[in-house]
Amino acid sequence: MELEAAKMIGAGLATLGMIGAGVGVGNVWASYFQAIARNPAAKDEIGASVWIGFAVTEAVALFALLVALMVLFG
Template sequence: MELEAAKMIGAGIAALALGGAGVGLGNLFGNYMQGAFRNPEAQSKLKVNPMLAFALIEATGLFGFVIAMIILFG
């Protein structure tokens, strides 16, 4: 009984990475859009770095999700 409760708590803590990824992505693309709207000519130069950051932030969220699933069902 206590083991199930500990699994649920641990999975919930691991799933917090998904919330952090959502906040990070919103911040990233909000700032990208602000920069692109301020200087439309530089939009093509600004496109590469946010896409790399998107991949890294999304990977962090997916790692948190995988760890939560391993804790619950492993």
């Protein structure tokens, strides 16, 4: 197998981590909206936790993208 083909396959496989991050972000926001629907008064209390969870989950996607770019251009 040629080196360029191996780089492309490796970069493609490295981006599969972004699928899990997308599912995680969806779960974070779905849980947030469900919690707000059940108890609207708790919106201010859980708002910061939602943003922290979103940021950590999105960081996983950025790390997967970074690894893919390192494989592709490294």
